[in-house]
Amino acid sequence: MRSNPADYELLAPATLKSILSILADEPGSWRPIAGGTDLMVQYAAGNLAARKLVSIWGLRELRHIDVLPDEVRIGAGSTYTDLRANAIIESEFPLLSTAASWTGGIANQNRGTIGGNIVNASPAADSLPALLVYEAELILVSVRGERRVPYVTFHTGYRQTRLAPDELVLAVCMRRRYSEYQAYARKVGPRNAQAISKVCIAALSRLAGGVVDDIRIAMGSVAPIPLRLKETETTIRGHRVDPALVSMAQQRAAAEIQPIDDIRSTARYRRAVAGNLVGEFLNRLGSGNAR
Amino acid sequence: MSTTTHQPQKSEISFTVNGQRATVHAHPMERLLDVLRQQVNLTGVKEGCGEGECGSCSILMNGVLVNSCLVPILQANDADIITIEGLASQDRLHVLQQAFLDCGGAQCGICTPGMILAAFHLLSKNPQPSREEIGEALSGNLCRCTGYTQIFESVAEAARRSTGR
Ligand SMILES: Cc1cc2nc3c(=O)[nH]c(=O)nc-3n(C[C@H](O)[C@H](O)[C@H](O)COP(=O)(O)OP(=O)(O)OC[C@H]3O[C@@H](n4cnc5c(N)ncnc54)[C@H](O)[C@@H]3O)c2cc1C
Ligand code: FES
Ligand code: FES
Numbered sequence: 001m002r003s004n005p006a007d008y009e010l011l012a013p014a015t016l017k018s019i020l021s022i023l024a025d026e027p028g029s030w031r032p033i034a035g036g037t038d039l040m041v042q043y044a045a046g047n048l049a050a051r052k053l054v055s056i057w058g059l060r061e062l063r064h065i066d067v068l069p070d071e072v073r074i075g076a077g078s079t080y081t082d083l084r085a086n087a088i089i090e091s092e093f094p095l096l097s098t099a100a101s102w103t104g105g106i107a108n109q110n111r112g113t114i115g116g117n118i119v120n121a122s123p124a125a126d127s128l129p130a131l132l133v134y135e136a137e138l139i140l141v142s143v144r145g146e147r148r149v150p151y152v153t154f155h156t157g158y159r160q161t162r163l164a165p166d167e168l169v170l171a172v173c174m175r176r177r178y179s180e181y182q183a184y185a186r187k188v189g190p191r192n193a194q195a196i197s198k199v200c201i202a203a204l205s206r207l208a209g210g211v212v213d214d215i216r217i218a219m220g221s222v223a224p225i226p227l228r229l230k231e232t233e234t235t236i237r238g239h240r241v242d243p244a245l246v247s248m249a250q251q252r253a254a255a256e257i258q259p260i261d262d263i264r265s266t267a268r269y270r271r272a273v274a275g276n277l278v279g280e281f282l283n284r285l286g287s288g289n290a291r
Numbered sequence: 292m293s294t295t296t297h298q299p300q301k302s303e304i305s306f307t308v309n310g311q312r313a314t315v316h317a318h319p320m321e322r323l324l325d326v327l328r329q330q331v332n333l334t335g336v337k338e339g340c341g342e343g344e345c346g347s348c349s350i351l352m353n354g355v356l357v358n359s360c361l362v363p364i365l366q367a368n369d370a371d372i373i374t375i376e377g378l379a380s381q382d383r384l385h386v387l388q389q390a391f392l393d394c395g396g397a398q399c400g401i402c403t404p405g406m407i408l409a410a411f412h413l414l415s416k417n418p419q420p421s422r423e424e425i426g427e428a429l430s431g432n433l434c435r436c437t438g439y440t441q442i443f444e445s446v447a448e449a450a451r452r453s454t455g456r
Binding site for chain 2: 002003005006008009010011012033035036037040041043044045053055057058081104105106107108110111
């Protein structure tokens with residue numbers, strides 16, 4: 001049933017500082033709302049438990065993309081449209097702009113934010129595998145100050161994160177060192193826009209003298225959290241891509257993931273697809289054309 | 292049911308809609324969709340799914356397409372909003388509206404305001420879109436009647452007419 005707006009409070013302070021002090025005054029009782037593309041859907045269904053909300057939408061401190069000499073710093077309030085419009089992200093972090101282009105239709109991309117995707121912490125979220133393979137770091141902020149945490153440590157269990165009740169995600173940082181990597185991204189679902197993934201993959205690889213010298217593979221919807229496939233990577237790293245390696249890597253990937261049956265798909269289908277995606281990536285690498 | 296003694300406060304919220312200033316009294320979590328329909332009487336904004344999936348409530352907020360069912364009214368404070376009612380000038384339809392009429396782009400009409408605004412948003416950034424670009428721009432807008440072909444053709448026709456090709 002639809003929620004009654006009179007049951008909810010919503011504040012929209014003008015500065016980050018005042019928002020952080022509201023969060024600190026009553027830790028855990030105020031919930032940030034950015035583009036609302038997750039929270040307003042819960043609200044529409046009468047499932048939004050938080051009754052006190054504080055808007056961070058359009059906040060200047062959160063909505064900018066800074067290109068520094070050695071890293072790109074994306075404000076957590078940047079929308080998918082902001083990400084897609086940024087030429088450096090498109091050229092140096094193509095897995096992220098591709099994932100942004102998958103995230104619902106244009107209206108959704110104009111509102112949904114990267115910070116919202118991270119904190120909503122769905123295992124099916126499309127941008128999160130890209131953040132894993134680019135080894136992103138998050139800057140978290142509260143009245144106590146800022147701290148920087150490797151993104152790979154952020155999700156601690158199904159929809160659980162390291163974010164403290166008085167903290168916001170301020171920015172996502174990625175090192176600018178992937179220009180020599182081949183990138184591969186694919187979303188398997190009923191269709192790209194407006195459909196939740198059954199499985200999605202983001203992968204990067206660098207070849208040196210025909211040998212896979214570095215590789216990173218991450219997937220969504222195959223585990224309780226977005227998953228980096230470290231064991232599969234180890235199987236591949238240092239080897240030449242040939243049919244034996246592909247088949248070994250596919251088996252490793254199918255064993256490494258922990259998919260479940262749900263309304264969108266089955267564990268068995270997801271295992272098969274995950275193996276196929278790893279195979280497709282490696283075969284394209286072999287032919288020098290991963291995208 | 293709810294036994295809250297809490298007295299919820301309405302706020303005064305102002306925005307510009309189709310070039311006119313509007314001030315409303317609303318609970319901050321009321322949906323922009325409902326405020327536009329019920330308080331500003333702009334019923335061209337349609338509710339389909341109410342959860343971001345169908346695009347029939349699409350409007351332009353500060354120049355970008357958004358689904359008004361997912362916008363709490365407080366986030367529209369001071370915004371510049373355009374709805375379907377803002378496209379025609381006096382008695383002349385907007386080129387997109389005329390093209391939708393001429394090409395059969397509207398049947399029951401529920402999706403039409405959102406489709407036209409999504410197309411308007413596209414053409415404002417890309418006056419000569421390809422068929423693929425039209426498809427992507429409208430991918431968040433669902434239609435249960437037309438099968439989309441006439442809609443895509445309407446947008447392509449409007450683009451041809453307005454770029455004079
Ligand atoms: C039609 C539709 C299609 C969608 N398709 C996809 C899809 O294909 N792939 C996909 O991954 N997602 C999809 N989504 C989900 C959603 O758009 C994304 O998860 C989006 O990134 C959420 O961002 P938001 O700003 O709207 O979050 P909100 O709804 O505002 O917030 C989500 C959560 O994040 C918290 N939060 C937000 N920002 C911060 C911050 N800076 N610091 C701390 N906490 C914060 C909020 O408190 C809340 O818990 C879709 C949603 C809709 C409605
Ligand atoms: S009613 Fe808003 S998207 Fe369907
Ligand atoms: S014309 Fe009826 S839904 Fe599109």
